[in-house]
Amino acid sequence: MSASTKRPRGRPPLRRPPGSSRRKATFSALHAQALGTLRKMIVTGELKAGERIAEAAVCDLLGISRTPLREALKLLAAEGLVELRPNRGATITPLRAAEIAALFEAVSGIERIAAELAAARMTPAEIRRLHALQMRMEEHFKRGERTEYFRLNQEIHQFIVAGAKNEVLTSTHAFLLARAERARYLALNTQERWEQSVSEHRGILKALEEGRGDDAGRLLGEHVAHTGVAVSANLMSQTGKPAADIVEI
């Protein structure tokens, strides 16, 4: 125990059960760790839509007390990933068709704005890097590697948004993306849609390379909107698929 080793006065620890710690020598606070851990569990589907979050159980799971957990839950609620009701605790936010549709529409708009700005602001080196990312993504497409394709796809979207050189847009985009990512298993990623998506990405890349901001914005916005439509349609039909089906943003 680090605290007991630092104690200069020879007395036993006061009310200090084994394994607990008031302050750990970590990079981030307990509440921030809990926030990150829970966010990931929600985004990856480990915590399911509609599921109750029992504070005591999650405290045991994460090895922390209720205070930082409650702080983290409030932040997750602000992100829309959980819903708090007074005196009733927290539940994982359900995937509601109308909300998901609104979410994709908003993300589509934000990416469109970002792409317009990125067309004017990305450096030649950044354009080259984007080109390389696209090439790798297409390799994964050719080999039918969905998981890797999806990872590259996400990276490309975020890279373009970052190319706008506007931190508010970037953080807003990231804020919304966590919620959108939850719906990924809902996209029926058919071969047809997959091919269409790759084609759309080519158009977006070309527009960015040629500095055509209006086109880049329009194409990226439409691309995200198409994905939103696919997700919403699948959510409506309630044919929830296992994680092998991957949403594209």
Add this chain to the structure above:
Amino acid sequence: MSASTKRPRGRPPLRRPPGSSRRKATFSALHAQALGTLRKMIVTGELKAGERIAEAAVCDLLGISRTPLREALKLLAAEGLVELRPNRGATITPLRAAEIAALFEAVSGIERIAAELAAARMTPAEIRRLHALQMRMEEHFKRGERTEYFRLNQEIHQFIVAGAKNEVLTSTHAFLLARAERARYLALNTQERWEQSVSEHRGILKALEEGRGDDAGRLLGEHVAHTGVAVSANLMSQTGKPAADIVEI
């Protein structure tokens, strides 16, 4: 004491100092009340940029314990209104020129998207209401009533965004607006800029009335961008004005 009047067992209250309460019969939780109160104090400038937030003092001021206050502070940090540093507490976020510029650019983009959608989605009744709001705002302009003008102006912007019928856009806009509103004393709201602003609003209204989504979006986006330019210029010159100078969004 409500708790003591409810006590059925005749014992004195346990560790219950006078004036404290675990749970008040209020509409919202203490953390949420603290959040709203502090947000308002920051936005109105009562809490100044760069100012330290001493937990103990604010607890005394708000009449609550540290727990809900710390929860509120974390949410305010997520909103960008305060900055938290580990072991050093909270400070009110400074107004940094580059961040304010990015903020207005992002708000400009979001309002542009929202206006495009609103042009297609607002009902005739809503358009009439918007028209009425504009008329009232112009009355305030004619009479030189800045405070009232500003209030109507804010209402119009939010009304247009709400007209998009997209809750994600609306909440994202509101999220960013609190930060943007803090800079309002920085806009040199000259007579010239004021007239220009009114004129711009007329163009926006007309485009919305005629369902010209592309125009509505472009005009609103440019309008907000102009405001951002004015704010940034003033922030750069560090000629912080008293609250009589009102930013326009």
Add this chain to the structure above:
DNA sequence: TGCCTAAAAATTGTATGCGATATGCAAAAA
């Protein structure tokens, strides 16, 4: 007078306890 160091005081992050509220279950009443 200025700098350095150690000690004291203040503040912060987290853990824990208490009272209020919600939930579940069994018994009583309709």
Add this chain to the structure above:
DNA sequence: TTTTTGCATATCGCATACAATTTTTAGGCA
């Protein structure tokens, strides 16, 4: 049989305590 009531238990929101960290103060020395 169904509905209502009462009680026990679980959970939530907040206040407070504790330990760690930071800041301030005081004293010594050059």
